[in-house]
Amino acid sequence: MPLVTSKEMFKKAYEGQYAVGAFNVNNMEIIQGIVDAAKEEQAPLILQVSAGARKYAKHVYLIKLVEAALEDSGLPICLHLDHGEDFDICKSCIDGGFSSVMIDGSKLPFEENIALTKKVVDYAHERNVVVEAELGRLAGVEDAVKVNAKDATYTDPDQAVEFVERTGVDSLAIAIGTSHGAYKFKGECKLDFDRLETISKLLPNFPLVLHGASTVLPEFVEKCNNFGGQIKGAQGVPEDMLLKAGKLGVCKINIDTDLRLAMTASIREHLAKNPSDFDPRQYLKPARAAIKSMVQHKIRNVLNCSGRL
Numbered sequence: 001m002p003l004v005t006s007k008e009m010f011k012k013a014y015e016g017q018y019a020v021g022a023f024n025v026n027n028m029e030i031i032q033g034i035v036d037a038a039k040e041e042q043a044p045l046i047l048q049v050s051a052g053a054r055k056y057a058k059h060v061y062l063i064k065l066v067e068a069a070l071e072d073s074g075l076p077i078c079l080h081l082d083h084g085e086d087f088d089i090c091k092s093c094i095d096g097g098f099s100s101v102m103i104d105g106s107k108l109p110f111e112e113n114i115a116l117t118k119k120v121v122d123y124a125h126e127r128n129v130v131v132e133a134e135l136g137r138l139a140g141v142e143d144a145v146k147v148n149a150k151d152a153t154y155t156d157p158d159q160a161v162e163f164v165e166r167t168g169v170d171s172l173a174i175a176i177g178t179s180h181g182a183y184k185f186k187g188e189c190k191l192d193f194d195r196l197e198t199i200s201k202l203l204p205n206f207p208l209v210l211h212g213a214s215t216v217l218p219e220f221v222e223k224c225n226n227f228g229g230q231i232k233g234a235q236g237v238p239e240d241m242l243l244k245a246g247k248l249g250v251c252k253i254n255i256d257t258d259l260r261l262a263m264t265a266s267i268r269e270h271l272a273k274n275p276s277d278f279d280p281r282q283y284l285k286p287a288r289a290a291i292k293s294m295v296q297h298k299i300r301n302v303l304n305c306s307g308r309l
């Protein structure tokens, strides 16, 4: 089974009012845990790679691991660049075998974001690769850079329409109050669903993307803290809000932090309970299993995309 784009996945998701999970991958165990979950659930799947992941693991290793996942699972998988910050990284991923890229010009002025996105779209579409762009700016940590809440801006609905028309982009990440990382809200989580509904109505049949969508599952935060971690005041997006977003035109939901927490909680627990272990397989095996079961939970109960292959 070769890589697929997200085009068909998003069409079905839009019509079925559910979302496809886009999970960030950095190494073999993370990829295996996610892919095994998707296979068991017969769910559509996007694996995404950030600039930081490419730096950590190298493009070629990630590509080969995903090729192995395709062969081993037989699943159709979309391989996506997450938060590409310039034309060069998008070109490198398009030329290097990805089926989807994100050009994130969200920190640029509107016209510059349009020009950059259009350039990537033209290059990608000629090569049958799809493109996600971003309009509006999320707070939180992105590629080790912290965007403060005061610099975050919500997506303007009219600008979103103009942006999509002028760039020909395939999907659009919007800002409605989510943020990257484990510390999304102080107090109650508030998302601007009115804004989402307005954008969705103005862009019928067009797939929207929600970044910063981890729930920061309390069981993993507690486990980290119980076994020597210090993750205090972490809070994410409640699951019912994500389900609601899936019914309002959001076809792709990005999850990274919940993978990190599931893996770290499991490793901390294992090493605390088995202090004499030193073979990485002893703690990476349960960590991979923890990722698998967390992703199955997302697919069934949060994304609502189980059995949607």
Ligand SMILES: O=C(CO)COP(=O)(O)O
Pocket (backbone or CB within 6 Å): 024, 082, 083, 179, 180, 181, 182, 210, 211, 212, 213, 214, 215, 254, 255, 256, 257, 258
């Ligand atoms: O948006 C993300 C990747 O692009 C991940 O968001 P989280 O930090 O909420 O997992």
Ligand SMILES: O=C[C@H](O)COP(=O)(O)O
Pocket (backbone or CB within 6 Å): 024, 050, 051, 052, 053, 082, 083, 141, 142, 143, 144, 180, 181, 256, 257
């Ligand atoms: O958007 C951010 C993702 O969680 C990727 O994070 P990273 O850039 O640290 O790999």
Ligand SMILES: [Zn+2]
Pocket (backbone or CB within 6 Å): 083, 104, 106, 134, 137, 138, 142
């Ligand atoms: Zn961004």
Ligand SMILES: [Zn+2]
Pocket (backbone or CB within 6 Å): 083, 180, 211, 212, 254
């Ligand atoms: Zn993101």
